[in-house]
Amino acid sequence: MTSPATIAAPPTAAVEVTGLSRHFGVVRALQDVTLSVPAGSLTAVMGENGAGKSTLMKILAGLDTPTTGTVRVAGEEVRRFDPATLLSRHRVALVPQELALAQDRTVAENIMLGAEPGSRPFPHRRRMDERAAELLDRLGLRVDPRRTVRHLDAAAQQLVVVARSLAREARVVILDEPTSILSPAESDRLFEVIRSLQADGVTLLYVSHRMPEVFALSQHIHVLRDGRHVADWPTARVSPDEVVSAMVGRELAAEFARHDTVAPAATATPRLRMRAVTGAGFTGVDLDVAPGEVLGVAGLPDSGRVELLRGVFGADPVHGGELRLDGEPFAARTPRDAIRARVAYLPGERRQQGILPTMSVADNVNVLTLGRRQRLGLLRRGALRRDADTRARELTVKTSGTAQGITQLSGGNQQKALLARWLSIEPRLMLLDEPTRGVDVGAKAEIYRLFRRLTSDGVSIVVSSSDLPELLTVSDRIAVMAAGRLVGVLPAEQATEEKVMALATGAHTMKENA
């Protein structure tokens, strides 16, 4: 650290958190956290999953109540923790990861919700639309305020939520992992919006795992670990490596080095062979995956890469083309067919499609292998518990016991539990959609290490991801999709972010404003 004397103390703190703790039973989500956010700054809060970031943000937005400790906004202590108080009285707004919008109401109605012009029961519709249009304009979003929100893409919906906080004249806006649902181009647009908000004097709290954007945007970085505040710096005085080691509490050395297994033999029968495969969202895909290969699939969110994975797995119908698995014809009409053929699929929407939310970690891990643990039509609970314990330990899933509810785990641990689930069928082909989304650095490294172990055993892995640096790190080859078609396959050593993005975006710059 260099001398801190050069930094002038800011006149006021927009948000001051003192001795804040939040306990859920024996779980200490936050312990004695003290931090202050200078007015007008962009302050990043970083930490692994389960570090307590989300809990802290929820408290600041009034969605949760601290067990002890105080929060002051612009000097005034928050006495009631509910969203209405925080929003109207303290003017703190949250843009959550999962956007809560009324999908069938118009953009204007969503933006002006709770701040409708005219009388409350009978809002003035035209003035509402005008005001919404003004706010959208300020955010550089060109959509008709009278359209229903359902028709907007994720990026636009996010800006609608930002506009909503502006409509309520928020002084502090909390952005929780805002880029996790955005493509790189959309992220860049969001960053411009963020900078202009800051220029207007709005204080921003920014939660993210992604170093580059945190370093590009923030003035201060705070790190939480295991519910405690462990470090903070002015951004200019710290390096990404220092932040990472504060987050994980250990050095991540060459863990992210390029995956360099033996090059898969070109002569071998491909594990998966696709010829002219067509389904909803993708057309005429020709692609081979070798045994023991990691094939990355890159592309914008609407490129059809997710649909392709789902089609191969039998989650959605495939209309045409030929698929072969180890040379045998393979056409999964349902996920059950795919599972029987030892093909695994990890969905990107972990919360909606991955976890069985009301069940335990053990049940979530065991769901695919119940048939092996039956006697006289009854499940052998003891054997199943031991199976789950073994599998969870293998993937270092952190639990207080596999009988714990899966939703009580952090995102990274949930993901590891889901990987443990799929490893139970000894898969030969794994189709993974955004395997590290919402996963902290530590768990990410473990997942990459797992890839290496699996591929050296001959398992083939197809990874679809919007995180390009990650794809470049873990893949042997990268297939790029655009508008439902395969537009190129690059060997990892030749691939760069620029080349991949050129392929992914080049084909359809024309429909950018569609």
Added chain:
Amino acid sequence: MAQTTTPVAPPVAKPAAAPPARSPLRRFLHAREASTFLALVVLFALGTLIAPGFVGTGNFLTVGQQIAQIGIMAVGVTFVIINAEIDLSVGSIYGLGAVVCGLLMTSDVAWPLAALGGIAAGAAAGLLNGLMTVGFGIPSFIVTLGTLSVYRGVTLLLSGGAPISLSAKDPAVAEFNLLGQGKLFGVVPMQLVLFALVAVVGTIVLSRSRYGFNTYAVGGSAEAARLCGIDTGRVKVAAFTLSGTLAGLAGVLGLSFLSYVQGVTGTGMELTAISAVIIGGAALFGGSGTMLGTVIGVAFIGVLQNILNLRGISSFWQTVATGAVIILAVAADTWLRRRSGRR
């Protein structure tokens, strides 16, 4: 806070502390059924204090007799609700099962076949509920709201609007009546025995079978379950069929108990059955709930009505009380879970 910041960066990650071992008592208090069970205990204490003649084997067996039919229906409804569905038609199916059985009895069909006929009518009605819900992909609330009316109409048509009475002078009827009026060892009402049997089998299926596992999986997240290779449609259709079958069985028992059935018999019973399941802790969002909870919920409603009966309070007030208890039960459960941070 001072701007001069020094990062605290201990190099060693602190291993997560092992959770304290839970005592059996604590585990019980954390179980979903605990709050309902405690409420039942409180109700028992209250009954002992204020209701003359509440304590006694005779009265308890009477309560057992009274809750048996609702209980059998509630077991089926539990499967449906854990599936994140609802079955509003079980009251009508109850009537259908009773009338079909009664018509077969009066047509001199052997009583076991008549009873099976009533149960089969219930199974068919439940199957149809399931097939329509899954096949049309519309909410079961709508489907069973429709069949609530359709099955009731069919029942009225079958009975021709006239009540069906069975004469106990007929030896076949006398045998049939043992189902609803008989007593095991001359003490325990046969209906209560059947309820116990259904509840035990229901518990084992729900908590120990693969089908039960799939029920929780589908109810918690149908899409996640599908991606795990579970045939979600089949799981749901089976639950509706089970619910219809048990409602049909309850109807047959009702006929056997009263020797009498009308086209309107069973009206409103669906709400009591659903209430019992909800009081027992099952969430309407699906994916959670237990059979033990349902049994406690059924007992709770039965004991509450018994106390009010013994106090000579009108049945109109009993209706009010049952409704109020549903709201209180769910409110208390929500409050407890929010406090302990469970979701």
